[in-house]
Amino acid sequence: MGVEEISISAPGKVILHGEHAVVYGKAAIAGSLDLRFHLNLKKTRDVSIALALPDIGISQRVELSALQSQFYSMFQSESQREPVPASDDVIAALKNFLHLDKDSHDTKQLAVVAFLYIYCSIFMVKRELPSICVEMKSEIPVGAGLGSSAAFSVALSAALLQLAGVVTSEQISDSLAAWSATDLDIINKWAFIGEKVIHGQPSGIDNSISTYGGALRFQNGEKTRLDRIPTLSLMLVNTQVPRSTKKLISDFRHKYNTYKEIFEPVLSSVEAITEKAQLSLQLFKETSDTSHHDTLGDLMDMNHQFLNLMGVGHSSLDQIVATACDHGFHGKLTGAGGGGCAIILLPSDADAVVLEKMKAKFDSLGFQVFPKTSFGGRGVMQHL
């Protein structure tokens, strides 16, 4: 614990294909989105934990003495490498300690609970609670289905585990350090515990992607990391239209049940899109032949239309995809739909002037634009 400062970033996630179909046992592909959650941890002499995530209005100070006296007995398992899921009692006690309503489902508040749970789990057993100040900043829009809470959990776990010496990063460039596969597995397990505190029953997909980066195929609860995946340039457009994932899933369930003969084949089409996309990603990585990149564009357009058919579209999402098309690009809604975000695939030779024009159009429509991000890039990293 000789370090005085640890700077970490972890990416968001975006679904490339298969959203909704995955509920029906079809495969989906998601990957890291290079909008990152940044965490800066400094050791202090205040005998406290100071947390600041000004983007979402989190500012919390916890006295270590109070934490120690109230929670020492609750965190005594020697399990830094193999974390124990939070029990309801411990969560209730932490909420009480933070003066939160015991039934609170506010993810911002639960993020603070997750922070304290992970902190206590790692450090309490050693009777050595480090005094730290943690400042966080997220490029990832919150509540937009882009895995912002998982990126938080991953960055937090990496920072605290690195501080505790449970994992050890290795320098990979002038400014970056990364962890071994074994260390990443430990970080990922802890991040999943954090996700559970925040979301109850997360799939584990978001934290896996944020930890390892790249892309993941998931089907029926099975996750498979996709090797040989290229990094794709994307423009991400956030409609900022709020929606309920739960309602969208249940509305489509109703539609599916009413017209099963019509929607069973739709799910097969979407599955075929996912398979073809996986193949095209691999072929594009292997051959750099841009025709495979073109295919990825076609598949996005088609999947967007299928998602519309499934009733999870939104006029603002159509506007984004139509505008992309007008400028010679292809895109689709990503995630639950009904609002939220759309992604637009950018070829490497995309004309900067055209991109600027397209961005201006989205700005004028009141959307939040991330003009150039990427899919399938690096997972959690330490910044030196």
Added chain:
Amino acid sequence: MGVEEISISAPGKVILHGEHAVVYGKAAIAGSLDLRFHLNLKKTRDVSIALALPDIGISQRVELSALQSQFYSMFQSESQREPVPASDDVIAALKNFLHLDKDSHDTKQLAVVAFLYIYCSIFMVKRELPSICVEMKSEIPVGAGLGSSAAFSVALSAALLQLAGVVTSEQISDSLAAWSATDLDIINKWAFIGEKVIHGQPSGIDNSISTYGGALRFQNGEKTRLDRIPTLSLMLVNTQVPRSTKKLISDFRHKYNTYKEIFEPVLSSVEAITEKAQLSLQLFKETSDTSHHDTLGDLMDMNHQFLNLMGVGHSSLDQIVATACDHGFHGKLTGAGGGGCAIILLPSDADAVVLEKMKAKFDSLGFQVFPKTSFGGRGVMQHL
């Protein structure tokens, strides 16, 4: 041949479901569209045939003596009830007689050729060419995939066969007379001959629908008349955007071949829509339960989206369907797509004010609107 005047009307046709999918062996349902082709035939003493179809600029006068002298030997088969398809030689001779280019594919000019072919076939053998004046008027937009040429062929065949006494109508109301099933079969056969002159290789669907009315299911060249089909109220909107059916079919063929795993299920979905529509039509007819009418609306919306996926949509067609949706109705493109027409299903209790508002919107967009027509109504009729 005691009649001095015969007034006939024959309906257009509209595809309810299955356009494009039918090319791949899936079923389609089409039915009569109650926009009608009107034909008024009067006996004259001019020893000529005078044809007028001012809507499309046809005005033709043919001297019977010239017709008789040039074509007497070519039309000698006694086959008024079982027509003989026109040979290339006869068609070439008729084109020459009318001073048309021998390679002309102008359907307006070919309609005149068809007229003369049917006229000569029916009357020449008896050496009794009636002197007539035929005035025609079509409510059916020409070249919009609504079977205007078939309605022409059907009305023409009915009028000439009635004049010749080959078929005999029977009064069914104060103002209408109709033909027996046997007579309709004869009219339909002659109309098909007319369609062949105009179109080369017609499917026979359009003339069958215009002759018998109601609805028809067709699949792999097989036609099945659908009994117990209700008459549905429709608003028909013509974008007046020109398109090539051939190109649309070939573009989708290309898409299908490129992404077969994706589009094979799409065709299954469209087939399921057609089956469900057929069932819903029957159930609505039998029970008058409006939930089946609602289902028909849902199916239209869905099929429209599938047709978009197949790449045969058009922004103007989407505008029509979206406007219908905004006013609480459902609709789809009909026919080849890429422009052409859309149909909107009207419940019997549709609010007249809302309909007027919707029509005004379509007017303002520059579309041609037929605010209230119907699907599945009467075939060819004689007006008394």
